[in-house]
Amino acid sequence: MLKMVRAASVVAISCTLASAVLTADAGFAFGNDQSAALSASAIVVDAAQIASDQENVDRLKSGEVTTSLTQDGDIVFIPTDREQSKPEGAESDSEITNPVSSLAELVSMQDVREPLNAEERCLASAVYFESKGESLAGQLAVARVVIARSQSGRFPSTLCGVVYQKSQFSFVRGGGMPPISTGSAHWRNAVAISRIALNDSWKSPVEGALFFHARHVSPGWRLTRIGSIDNHIFYR
Incomplete structure (x- = not known):
């Protein structure tokens, strides 16, 4: 059941990202007269947030994070124990070594x-x-x-x-x-x-x-x- 919920979360997040990207590109797909008719407050594009969400989707697929839903229906990304236990600055487990000094x-x-x-x-x-x-x-x-x-x-x-x-x-x-x-x-x-x-x-x-x-x-x-x-x- 957990795997089904997790898979559904990945799909849902990916679809949300795809929708956001299509909306962000709408002004370029239409002619200038049509895009000008859209209210400036109707579309809010945050490229940094989209990139961050895509990164979290990739981390979710690799098992580095899990997801949880808030009461408002927002998706929250939570680091797994494996991610939390990794020393700061270490890129992979293979880089954690204890070399002798002499x-x-x-x-x-x-x-x-x-x-x-x-x-x-x-x-x-x-x-x-x-x-x-x-x-x-x-x-x-x-x-x-x-x-x-x-x-x-x-x-x-x-x-x-x-x-x-x-x-x-x-x-x-x-x-x-x-x-x-x-x-x-x-x-x-x-x-x-x-x-x-x-x-x-x-x-x-x-x-x-x-x-x-x-x-x-x-x-x-x-x-x-x-x-x-x-x-x-x-x-x-």
């Missing part, structure tokens, strides 16, 4: 208790051994290098393949790694950073880098230097 905050939001698959563990291990004593930005930069290598076509296509590639990472010796203190804060940070890097949740300051080395060495690479973070210098 990389540290994003790290604290990661659930590091979830088990790691082999690829995630390889990436977290690289972050742990290469940059566990550095800033979160420096750790993220290392993680993004490993990921970028796996996607470049110039290195192995898996994260573990990149990490265990011969003569690439000094902590890999004899095809293995040293033991990891998985209960430490350093490991928890490495896991969190790895997940952020894999999800592309935060950009690295040296995004696109494929190579890095410690500041205390000078390999003489003929590469484009992107920048430096903490103890590492990054290139592409």
Whole structure:
């Protein structure tokens, strides 16, 4: 029954608008002598009101407003709960977001208790051994290098393949790694950073880098230097 009343309201309002528009255009449809015969008080055209009513009809169709009748028979448009609850200035529900303010905050939001698959563990291990004593930005930069290598076509296509590639990472010796203190804060940070890097949740300051080395060495690479973070210098 409610749908029938609502549909009838839409039709009635649309017909009223159509009638108003036809009346407003009458003076242009007739000749000047005929339009002059009409009393100035007989037709009152409010273009702004017509436009407002048409907008309300469109909102009624979309469910943003409902209608109610006053005792005088006037139609009143009432915003629905969905329309009333929308924050001022928000154009759509998809624009309502709660972005984090820092990389540290994003790290604290990661659930590091979830088990790691082999690829995630390889990436977290690289972050742990290469940059566990550095800033979160420096750790993220290392993680993004490993990921970028796996996607470049110039290195192995898996994260573990990149990490265990011969003569690439000094902590890999004899095809293995040293033991990891998985209960430490350093490991928890490495896991969190790895997940952020894999999800592309935060950009690295040296995004696109494929190579890095410690500041205390000078390999003489003929590469484009992107920048430096903490103890590492990054290139592409």
